[in-house]
Amino acid sequence: MVDRAISIMDLDPGIAGAIKACNSVLQMRFPVKIRGKLEIFTGWRAVHSTHRLPAKGGIRFAPGVNQDEVEALAALMTFKCAIVDVPFGGSKGGLIIDPRKYDRDEMQQITRRFTLELVRKGFLSPATNVPAPDMGTGQREMAWMADTYKHLHPEDINYAACVTGKPVHHGGIRGRTEATGRGVQYALREYFRHPDDVKAANLEGGLGAKRIVIQGLGNVGYHAAKFLSEEDGSKIIAIIERDGALIDEDGLSVEDVYRYIVENKTIKGYPGARFVEEGAKVLEMDCDILIPAALEAQIHEGNADRIQARLIAEAANGPVTYGADQKLQQRGVIILPDAYVNAGGVTVSYFEWIRNISHIRFGRMQRRQDELRGHQIAAMLEEHTGVHVAEDLKENLTRGADELDLVRSGLDDTMRLAFQDMKSLRLGNEQVDSYRVAAYVVAIKKIATSYIDIGVY
Ligand code: GLU
Numbered sequence: 001m002v003d004r005a006i007s008i009m010d011l012d013p014g015i016a017g018a019i020k021a022c023n024s025v026l027q028m029r030f031p032v033k034i035r036g037k038l039e040i041f042t043g044w045r046a047v048h049s050t051h052r053l054p055a056k057g058g059i060r061f062a063p064g065v066n067q068d069e070v071e072a073l074a075a076l077m078t079f080k081c082a083i084v085d086v087p088f089g090g091s092k093g094g095l096i097i098d099p100r101k102y103d104r105d106e107m108q109q110i111t112r113r114f115t116l117e118l119v120r121k122g123f124l125s126p127a128t129n130v131p132a133p134d135m136g137t138g139q140r141e142m143a144w145m146a147d148t149y150k151h152l153h154p155e156d157i158n159y160a161a162c163v164t165g166k167p168v169h170h171g172g173i174r175g176r177t178e179a180t181g182r183g184v185q186y187a188l189r190e191y192f193r194h195p196d197d198v199k200a201a202n203l204e205g206g207l208g209a210k211r212i213v214i215q216g217l218g219n220v221g222y223h224a225a226k227f228l229s230e231e232d233g234s235k236i237i238a239i240i241e242r243d244g245a246l247i248d249e250d251g252l253s254v255e256d257v258y259r260y261i262v263e264n265k266t267i268k269g270y271p272g273a274r275f276v277e278e279g280a281k282v283l284e285m286d287c288d289i290l291i292p293a294a295l296e297a298q299i300h301e302g303n304a305d306r307i308q309a310r311l312i313a314e315a316a317n318g319p320v321t322y323g324a325d326q327k328l329q330q331r332g333v334i335i336l337p338d339a340y341v342n343a344g345g346v347t348v349s350y351f352e353w354i355r356n357i358s359h360i361r362f363g364r365m366q367r368r369q370d371e372l373r374g375h376q377i378a379a380m381l382e383e384h385t386g387v388h389v390a391e392d393l394k395e396n397l398t399r400g401a402d403e404l405d406l407v408r409s410g411l412d413d414t415m416r417l418a419f420q421d422m423k424s425l426r427l428g429n430e431q432v433d434s435y436r437v438a439a440y441v442v443a444i445k446k447i448a449t450s451y452i453d454i455g456v457y
Pocket of ligand 1: 056057058059080130131132133134135164317342343345346347349
Protein backbone atom coordinates (compact mmCIF):
# COMPACT_ATOMS: atom_id res chain seq x y z
CA MET A 1 0.00 0.00 0.00
CA VAL A 2 2.88 2.32 0.82
CA ASP A 3 4.63 1.36 -2.43
CA ARG A 4 1.52 2.27 -4.36
CA ALA A 5 1.52 5.74 -2.85
CA ILE A 6 5.27 6.12 -3.46
CA SER A 7 4.83 5.09 -7.13
CA ILE A 8 2.74 8.19 -7.86
CA MET A 9 5.03 10.53 -5.92
CA ASP A 10 8.09 12.29 -7.16
CA LEU A 11 10.25 10.94 -4.36
CA ASP A 12 13.94 10.13 -4.24
CA PRO A 13 14.16 6.29 -4.10
CA GLY A 14 16.76 6.56 -1.33
CA ILE A 15 14.41 8.60 0.84
CA ALA A 16 11.56 6.21 0.02
CA GLY A 17 13.72 3.30 1.15
CA ALA A 18 14.73 5.12 4.34
CA ILE A 19 11.09 5.86 5.15
CA LYS A 20 10.01 2.25 4.62
CA ALA A 21 12.79 0.57 6.62
CA CYS A 22 12.11 -0.47 10.20
CA ASN A 23 14.79 1.19 12.35
CA SER A 24 15.21 -1.46 15.04
CA VAL A 25 13.46 -4.39 16.63
CA LEU A 26 14.07 -6.00 19.99
CA GLN A 27 13.09 -9.58 20.67
CA MET A 28 12.79 -10.65 24.29
CA ARG A 29 12.48 -14.06 25.89
CA PHE A 30 12.05 -14.02 29.64
CA PRO A 31 10.93 -16.45 32.33
CA VAL A 32 8.13 -15.88 34.83
CA LYS A 33 7.20 -18.35 37.56
CA ILE A 34 3.52 -19.17 37.13
CA ARG A 35 1.79 -21.54 39.58
CA GLY A 36 5.15 -22.96 40.67
CA LYS A 37 6.47 -23.53 37.15
CA LEU A 38 8.74 -21.36 35.00
CA GLU A 39 7.11 -20.21 31.77
CA ILE A 40 9.10 -18.53 29.00
CA PHE A 41 7.41 -15.59 27.31
CA THR A 42 8.37 -14.10 23.93
CA GLY A 43 7.77 -10.49 22.95
CA TRP A 44 8.95 -7.72 20.63
CA ARG A 45 9.19 -3.96 20.44
CA ALA A 46 9.82 -2.54 16.99
CA VAL A 47 10.83 1.04 16.33
CA HIS A 48 9.98 1.93 12.77
CA SER A 49 11.01 5.58 12.72
CA THR A 50 12.91 8.03 14.89
CA HIS A 51 12.73 11.22 12.77
CA ARG A 52 10.62 12.48 15.65
CA LEU A 53 10.89 11.26 19.22
CA PRO A 54 9.49 9.62 21.20
CA ALA A 55 8.50 6.72 18.96
CA LYS A 56 4.91 5.91 19.78
CA GLY A 57 2.60 2.94 19.54
CA GLY A 58 0.67 0.34 21.46
CA ILE A 59 1.66 -2.97 22.99
CA ARG A 60 -0.57 -5.92 22.24
CA PHE A 61 -0.98 -9.07 24.27
CA ALA A 62 -2.30 -11.78 21.95
CA PRO A 63 -1.50 -15.41 21.13
CA GLY A 64 -0.86 -14.72 17.43
CA VAL A 65 1.67 -11.90 17.82
CA ASN A 66 4.82 -12.27 15.70
CA GLN A 67 7.76 -10.12 14.64
CA ASP A 68 6.46 -9.35 11.13
CA GLU A 69 3.14 -8.18 12.52
CA VAL A 70 4.81 -5.98 15.13
CA GLU A 71 7.10 -4.40 12.51
CA ALA A 72 4.21 -3.77 10.12
CA LEU A 73 2.11 -2.21 12.86
CA ALA A 74 5.08 -0.05 13.90
CA ALA A 75 5.28 1.23 10.31
CA LEU A 76 1.56 1.97 10.36
CA MET A 77 2.15 4.07 13.50
CA THR A 78 4.70 6.20 11.63
CA PHE A 79 2.16 7.01 8.92
CA LYS A 80 -0.71 7.39 11.39
CA CYS A 81 1.16 9.97 13.45
CA ALA A 82 2.14 11.90 10.33
CA ILE A 83 -1.42 12.00 8.97
CA VAL A 84 -2.86 13.49 12.17
CA ASP A 85 0.15 15.71 12.85
CA VAL A 86 1.24 14.00 16.02
CA PRO A 87 4.97 14.77 16.30
CA PHE A 88 6.10 11.23 17.10
CA GLY A 89 7.91 8.39 15.36
CA GLY A 90 6.25 4.98 14.96
CA SER A 91 6.68 1.96 17.20
CA LYS A 92 4.74 -1.13 18.27
CA GLY A 93 5.14 -3.95 20.73
CA GLY A 94 3.68 -7.36 21.25
CA LEU A 95 3.79 -10.29 23.65
CA ILE A 96 2.68 -13.83 22.79
CA ILE A 97 0.13 -14.53 25.48
CA ASP A 98 -3.54 -15.37 25.90
CA PRO A 99 -4.47 -12.99 28.74
CA ARG A 100 -7.62 -15.00 29.49
CA LYS A 101 -5.47 -17.84 30.81
CA TYR A 102 -3.89 -15.82 33.63
CA ASP A 103 -5.29 -14.17 36.72
CA ARG A 104 -4.72 -10.53 37.66
CA ASP A 105 -1.63 -11.13 39.81
CA GLU A 106 -0.03 -13.29 37.16
CA MET A 107 -0.73 -10.69 34.49
CA GLN A 108 0.86 -8.07 36.71
CA GLN A 109 3.98 -10.18 37.20
CA ILE A 110 4.31 -10.84 33.45
CA THR A 111 3.67 -7.21 32.49
CA ARG A 112 6.17 -5.86 35.02
CA ARG A 113 8.82 -8.32 33.86
CA PHE A 114 8.19 -7.41 30.21
CA THR A 115 8.49 -3.72 31.14
CA LEU A 116 11.78 -4.35 32.89
CA GLU A 117 13.17 -5.88 29.70
CA LEU A 118 11.95 -2.93 27.63
CA VAL A 119 13.38 -0.30 29.99
CA ARG A 120 16.74 -2.03 30.41
CA LYS A 121 17.19 -2.36 26.65
CA GLY A 122 16.30 1.30 26.05
CA PHE A 123 12.93 0.58 24.47
CA LEU A 124 10.77 2.48 26.96
CA SER A 125 11.20 6.02 28.24
CA PRO A 126 9.25 9.31 28.12
CA ALA A 127 11.79 10.78 25.69
CA THR A 128 12.39 7.93 23.29
CA ASN A 129 9.72 5.24 23.26
CA VAL A 130 6.25 5.51 24.73
CA PRO A 131 3.88 2.52 24.61
CA ALA A 132 0.08 2.61 24.90
CA PRO A 133 -2.76 0.11 25.05
CA ASP A 134 -3.59 -2.09 22.08
CA MET A 135 -5.31 -5.43 21.67
CA GLY A 136 -5.35 -7.30 25.00
CA THR A 137 -3.96 -4.39 27.03
CA GLY A 138 -5.59 -1.42 28.72
CA GLN A 139 -5.32 1.07 31.59
CA ARG A 140 -4.41 -1.67 34.06
CA GLU A 141 -1.32 -2.79 32.12
CA MET A 142 -0.28 0.83 31.48
CA ALA A 143 -0.43 1.60 35.21
CA TRP A 144 1.84 -1.38 35.97
CA MET A 145 4.26 -0.35 33.24
CA ALA A 146 4.44 3.27 34.44
CA ASP A 147 4.97 2.12 38.02
CA THR A 148 7.76 -0.26 37.01
CA TYR A 149 9.49 2.53 35.07
CA LYS A 150 9.09 4.94 38.00
CA HIS A 151 10.82 2.51 40.35
CA LEU A 152 13.70 2.06 37.93
CA HIS A 153 14.05 5.81 37.25
CA PRO A 154 12.78 7.74 40.28
CA GLU A 155 14.96 10.69 39.26
CA ASP A 156 13.13 11.11 35.97
CA ILE A 157 10.78 14.01 36.62
CA ASN A 158 8.72 13.02 33.56
CA TYR A 159 8.31 9.37 34.49
CA ALA A 160 4.51 9.51 34.08
CA ALA A 161 4.98 10.22 30.37
CA CYS A 162 6.68 6.83 29.78
CA VAL A 163 3.37 5.27 28.69
CA THR A 164 -0.02 6.67 27.71
CA GLY A 165 -3.50 5.28 28.27
CA LYS A 166 -2.98 5.25 32.06
CA PRO A 167 -5.85 5.49 34.55
CA VAL A 168 -6.83 9.14 35.14
CA HIS A 169 -5.68 8.99 38.78
CA HIS A 170 -2.23 7.89 37.68
CA GLY A 171 -1.50 10.59 35.15
CA GLY A 172 -3.96 9.50 32.47
CA ILE A 173 -6.10 11.97 30.60
CA ARG A 174 -9.88 12.11 30.50
CA GLY A 175 -11.21 10.78 27.22
CA ARG A 176 -8.26 8.50 26.33
CA THR A 177 -10.10 5.21 26.91
CA GLU A 178 -12.81 6.03 24.37
CA ALA A 179 -10.53 8.13 22.13
CA THR A 180 -10.13 5.67 19.26
CA GLY A 181 -13.90 5.04 19.11
CA ARG A 182 -14.57 8.79 19.32
CA GLY A 183 -12.08 9.32 16.51
CA VAL A 184 -14.00 6.82 14.34
CA GLN A 185 -17.19 8.79 15.06
CA TYR A 186 -15.53 12.14 14.27
CA ALA A 187 -13.99 10.72 11.06
CA LEU A 188 -17.42 9.54 9.87
CA ARG A 189 -19.06 12.82 10.87
CA GLU A 190 -16.49 14.71 8.85
CA TYR A 191 -16.94 12.41 5.84
CA PHE A 192 -20.71 13.03 5.92
CA ARG A 193 -20.13 16.80 5.95
CA HIS A 194 -18.95 16.49 2.33
CA PRO A 195 -21.92 15.61 0.07
CA ASP A 196 -19.72 14.94 -2.98
CA ASP A 197 -17.69 12.37 -1.06
CA VAL A 198 -20.88 10.81 0.32
CA LYS A 199 -22.29 10.56 -3.19
CA ALA A 200 -19.15 8.78 -4.38
CA ALA A 201 -20.06 5.94 -2.01
CA ASN A 202 -23.56 5.81 -3.50
CA LEU A 203 -24.99 7.15 -0.29
CA GLU A 204 -26.89 10.30 0.50
CA GLY A 205 -27.91 12.41 3.48
CA GLY A 206 -26.25 12.52 6.87
CA LEU A 207 -24.90 9.95 9.26
CA GLY A 208 -28.26 9.61 11.05
CA ALA A 209 -30.26 6.46 10.25
CA LYS A 210 -27.37 4.92 8.33
CA ARG A 211 -27.32 1.12 8.70
CA ILE A 212 -24.05 -0.02 10.24
CA VAL A 213 -22.46 -3.45 10.67
CA ILE A 214 -19.65 -3.53 13.21
CA GLN A 215 -17.12 -6.27 13.80
CA GLY A 216 -15.67 -6.42 17.32
CA LEU A 217 -17.10 -4.97 20.49
CA GLY A 218 -13.74 -4.41 22.17
CA ASN A 219 -12.67 -0.98 23.35
CA VAL A 220 -12.67 0.60 19.87
CA GLY A 221 -15.76 -1.10 18.43
CA TYR A 222 -17.84 -0.66 21.56
CA HIS A 223 -17.23 3.07 21.84
CA ALA A 224 -17.59 3.74 18.10
CA ALA A 225 -20.88 1.80 17.91
CA LYS A 226 -22.17 3.33 21.14
CA PHE A 227 -21.49 6.93 20.12
CA LEU A 228 -22.75 6.51 16.55
CA SER A 229 -26.02 4.94 17.67
CA GLU A 230 -26.64 7.09 20.76
CA GLU A 231 -25.45 10.46 19.44
CA ASP A 232 -25.78 10.35 15.65
CA GLY A 233 -28.91 8.22 15.28
CA SER A 234 -27.16 5.53 13.22
CA LYS A 235 -28.59 2.02 13.39
CA ILE A 236 -26.26 -0.77 14.43
CA ILE A 237 -27.96 -3.59 12.51
CA ALA A 238 -25.32 -6.25 13.26
CA ILE A 239 -22.54 -6.86 15.74
CA ILE A 240 -19.98 -9.53 14.89
CA GLU A 241 -17.98 -11.06 17.72
CA ARG A 242 -15.53 -13.96 17.93
CA ASP A 243 -18.28 -16.51 18.65
CA GLY A 244 -20.90 -15.40 16.14
CA ALA A 245 -23.00 -12.38 15.24
CA LEU A 246 -26.21 -10.67 16.35
CA ILE A 247 -28.58 -9.13 13.81
CA ASP A 248 -31.48 -6.76 14.31
CA GLU A 249 -32.60 -4.66 11.35
CA ASP A 250 -34.32 -2.24 13.77
CA GLY A 251 -31.01 -1.49 15.47
CA LEU A 252 -29.29 -3.17 18.41
CA SER A 253 -28.72 -1.51 21.78
CA VAL A 254 -24.92 -1.46 21.95
CA GLU A 255 -24.95 -0.93 25.71
CA ASP A 256 -27.23 -3.96 26.29
CA VAL A 257 -25.15 -6.23 24.06
CA TYR A 258 -21.95 -5.03 25.72
CA ARG A 259 -23.32 -5.69 29.20
CA TYR A 260 -24.50 -9.13 28.10
CA ILE A 261 -20.99 -9.96 26.83
CA VAL A 262 -19.35 -8.75 30.06
CA GLU A 263 -21.71 -10.94 32.11
CA ASN A 264 -21.81 -14.03 29.92
CA LYS A 265 -18.45 -13.90 28.08
CA THR A 266 -20.34 -14.64 24.85
CA ILE A 267 -23.03 -13.10 22.65
CA LYS A 268 -24.80 -16.46 22.34
CA GLY A 269 -28.20 -16.38 23.99
CA TYR A 270 -28.61 -12.59 23.82
CA PRO A 271 -32.37 -12.07 23.78
CA GLY A 272 -34.12 -9.99 21.15
CA ALA A 273 -31.75 -10.46 18.22
CA ARG A 274 -31.11 -13.10 15.60
CA PHE A 275 -27.94 -15.10 16.29
CA VAL A 276 -25.73 -16.25 13.41
CA GLU A 277 -23.05 -18.81 14.19
CA GLU A 278 -20.78 -17.93 11.26
CA GLY A 279 -19.87 -14.34 12.13
CA ALA A 280 -17.61 -13.79 9.10
CA LYS A 281 -20.62 -14.23 6.77
CA VAL A 282 -22.25 -11.19 8.38
CA LEU A 283 -19.43 -8.98 7.06
CA GLU A 284 -21.10 -9.59 3.68
CA MET A 285 -24.50 -8.38 4.84
CA ASP A 286 -26.21 -5.49 3.04
CA CYS A 287 -25.51 -2.25 4.95
CA ASP A 288 -24.42 1.35 4.41
CA ILE A 289 -21.29 1.33 6.55
CA LEU A 290 -19.11 -1.59 7.60
CA ILE A 291 -16.80 -0.95 10.55
CA PRO A 292 -14.23 -3.69 11.07
CA ALA A 293 -12.95 -3.03 14.61
CA ALA A 294 -11.27 -6.32 15.45
CA LEU A 295 -8.40 -8.22 13.84
CA GLU A 296 -6.37 -7.67 10.70
CA ALA A 297 -7.09 -9.30 7.30
CA GLN A 298 -10.81 -9.82 7.89
CA ILE A 299 -11.73 -8.63 4.42
CA HIS A 300 -9.60 -10.55 1.96
CA GLU A 301 -9.63 -11.68 -1.64
CA GLY A 302 -11.90 -14.56 -0.66
CA ASN A 303 -14.81 -12.38 0.51
CA ALA A 304 -14.13 -8.93 -1.00
CA ASP A 305 -16.43 -9.53 -3.98
CA ARG A 306 -19.34 -10.33 -1.68
CA ILE A 307 -19.01 -7.28 0.60
CA GLN A 308 -22.17 -5.20 0.11
CA ALA A 309 -21.30 -2.20 2.29
CA ARG A 310 -20.88 1.07 0.41
CA LEU A 311 -18.45 2.56 2.87
CA ILE A 312 -15.86 0.79 5.02
CA ALA A 313 -14.35 2.62 8.01
CA GLU A 314 -11.25 0.76 9.16
CA ALA A 315 -11.38 1.07 12.95
CA ALA A 316 -9.00 -1.91 13.31
CA ASN A 317 -5.43 -1.89 12.06
CA GLY A 318 -5.11 -3.59 8.66
CA PRO A 319 -8.58 -5.19 8.43
CA VAL A 320 -8.55 -5.12 4.60
CA THR A 321 -5.77 -6.93 2.73
CA TYR A 322 -4.04 -5.34 -0.24
CA GLY A 323 -5.76 -7.68 -2.71
CA ALA A 324 -9.17 -6.99 -1.21
CA ASP A 325 -8.49 -3.26 -1.25
CA GLN A 326 -7.94 -3.40 -5.02
CA LYS A 327 -11.07 -5.45 -5.62
CA LEU A 328 -13.25 -3.21 -3.47
CA GLN A 329 -11.94 -0.12 -5.17
CA GLN A 330 -12.79 -1.54 -8.60
CA ARG A 331 -16.33 -2.09 -7.36
CA GLY A 332 -16.57 1.50 -6.10
CA VAL A 333 -16.65 0.67 -2.42
CA ILE A 334 -15.18 3.61 -0.51
CA ILE A 335 -12.66 2.87 2.23
CA LEU A 336 -11.65 5.28 4.96
CA PRO A 337 -8.24 3.83 5.89
CA ASP A 338 -7.01 2.69 9.31
CA ALA A 339 -4.09 5.12 9.30
CA TYR A 340 -6.69 7.91 9.44
CA VAL A 341 -9.84 6.40 10.98
CA ASN A 342 -8.27 4.89 14.09
CA ALA A 343 -5.71 7.64 14.71
CA GLY A 344 -7.87 9.10 17.50
CA GLY A 345 -6.13 6.86 20.03
CA VAL A 346 -2.63 8.10 19.35
CA THR A 347 -3.91 11.68 19.04
CA VAL A 348 -5.25 11.66 22.58
CA SER A 349 -2.13 9.78 23.70
CA TYR A 350 -0.23 12.82 22.45
CA PHE A 351 -2.43 15.06 24.61
CA GLU A 352 -1.80 12.77 27.59
CA TRP A 353 1.97 12.88 27.04
CA ILE A 354 1.87 16.70 26.89
CA ARG A 355 -0.20 16.76 30.09
CA ASN A 356 2.40 14.52 31.74
CA ILE A 357 5.46 16.51 30.73
CA SER A 358 3.76 19.81 31.58
CA HIS A 359 2.59 18.37 34.91
CA ILE A 360 -0.76 20.09 34.81
CA ARG A 361 -4.30 19.15 33.86
CA PHE A 362 -5.60 20.88 30.75
CA GLY A 363 -7.98 23.70 31.66
CA ARG A 364 -6.74 24.05 35.23
CA MET A 365 -5.43 27.59 34.81
CA GLN A 366 -8.07 29.16 32.59
CA ARG A 367 -11.36 27.41 33.31
CA ARG A 368 -12.64 29.78 36.01
CA GLN A 369 -11.30 32.77 34.12
CA ASP A 370 -13.34 31.69 31.07
CA GLU A 371 -16.40 31.28 33.27
CA LEU A 372 -15.95 34.74 34.72
CA ARG A 373 -15.65 36.26 31.27
CA GLY A 374 -18.80 34.40 30.17
CA HIS A 375 -20.73 35.81 33.14
CA GLN A 376 -19.52 39.30 32.31
CA ILE A 377 -20.58 38.99 28.67
CA ALA A 378 -24.03 37.69 29.69
CA ALA A 379 -24.45 40.50 32.23
CA MET A 380 -23.39 43.10 29.71
CA LEU A 381 -25.81 41.76 27.08
CA GLU A 382 -28.67 41.85 29.56
CA GLU A 383 -27.81 45.34 30.70
CA HIS A 384 -27.52 46.77 27.21
CA THR A 385 -30.51 45.05 25.62
CA GLY A 386 -32.75 44.82 28.65
CA VAL A 387 -33.49 41.25 27.52
CA HIS A 388 -32.94 38.32 29.81
CA VAL A 389 -30.45 35.80 28.32
CA ALA A 390 -32.09 32.34 28.27
CA GLU A 391 -30.78 30.05 31.00
CA ASP A 392 -29.47 27.29 28.68
CA LEU A 393 -27.67 29.89 26.55
CA LYS A 394 -26.23 31.47 29.67
CA GLU A 395 -25.07 28.11 30.91
CA ASN A 396 -23.22 27.42 27.66
CA LEU A 397 -21.69 30.87 27.63
CA THR A 398 -20.52 30.75 31.21
CA ARG A 399 -19.16 27.22 31.30
CA GLY A 400 -15.36 27.10 31.19
CA ALA A 401 -13.94 24.16 29.22
CA ASP A 402 -12.69 21.27 31.35
CA GLU A 403 -10.12 18.70 30.33
CA LEU A 404 -12.62 16.41 28.62
CA ASP A 405 -14.08 19.29 26.58
CA LEU A 406 -10.60 20.25 25.44
CA VAL A 407 -9.61 16.68 24.58
CA ARG A 408 -12.76 16.27 22.50
CA SER A 409 -12.27 19.58 20.78
CA GLY A 410 -8.63 18.77 19.98
CA LEU A 411 -9.55 15.34 18.68
CA ASP A 412 -12.43 16.66 16.56
CA ASP A 413 -10.23 19.33 15.04
CA THR A 414 -7.51 16.76 14.30
CA MET A 415 -9.90 14.35 12.55
CA ARG A 416 -11.50 17.13 10.51
CA LEU A 417 -8.20 18.61 9.35
CA ALA A 418 -6.73 15.23 8.43
CA PHE A 419 -9.77 14.40 6.29
CA GLN A 420 -9.58 17.77 4.59
CA ASP A 421 -5.86 17.20 3.84
CA MET A 422 -6.68 13.89 2.16
CA LYS A 423 -9.59 15.41 0.28
CA SER A 424 -7.70 18.40 -1.09
CA LEU A 425 -4.88 16.15 -2.24
CA ARG A 426 -7.39 14.01 -4.15
CA LEU A 427 -9.02 17.04 -5.74
CA GLY A 428 -5.77 18.18 -7.27
CA ASN A 429 -4.55 14.78 -8.47
CA GLU A 430 -6.43 12.07 -10.33
CA GLN A 431 -3.74 9.51 -9.59
CA VAL A 432 -4.69 9.72 -5.93
CA ASP A 433 -7.66 7.46 -6.50
CA SER A 434 -8.51 6.48 -2.93
CA TYR A 435 -8.41 7.89 0.58
CA ARG A 436 -5.80 5.28 1.43
CA VAL A 437 -3.40 6.47 -1.26
CA ALA A 438 -4.18 10.05 -0.19
CA ALA A 439 -3.46 9.24 3.46
CA TYR A 440 -0.12 7.67 2.60
CA VAL A 441 0.88 10.46 0.22
CA VAL A 442 0.06 13.08 2.88
CA ALA A 443 2.06 11.12 5.46
CA ILE A 444 5.03 10.30 3.24
CA LYS A 445 5.35 13.93 2.12
CA LYS A 446 5.57 15.11 5.72
CA ILE A 447 8.01 12.37 6.72
CA ALA A 448 10.19 12.94 3.63
CA THR A 449 10.42 16.65 4.42
CA SER A 450 11.43 15.82 7.95
CA TYR A 451 14.09 13.32 6.75
CA ILE A 452 15.48 15.86 4.30
CA ASP A 453 15.49 18.61 6.93
CA ILE A 454 17.52 16.52 9.36
CA GLY A 455 19.95 15.48 6.67
CA VAL A 456 18.93 11.93 5.74
CA TYR A 457 19.40 12.19 1.98
N1 GLU B 1 -2.59 1.14 19.93
C1 GLU B 1 -3.17 2.31 19.38
C2 GLU B 1 -2.93 2.37 17.88
O1 GLU B 1 -2.73 1.37 17.24
C3 GLU B 1 -2.75 3.57 20.11
C4 GLU B 1 -1.30 3.90 20.04
C5 GLU B 1 -0.89 5.03 20.98
O2 GLU B 1 -1.75 5.66 21.59
O3 GLU B 1 0.31 5.28 21.08
O4 GLU B 1 -3.02 3.40 17.27
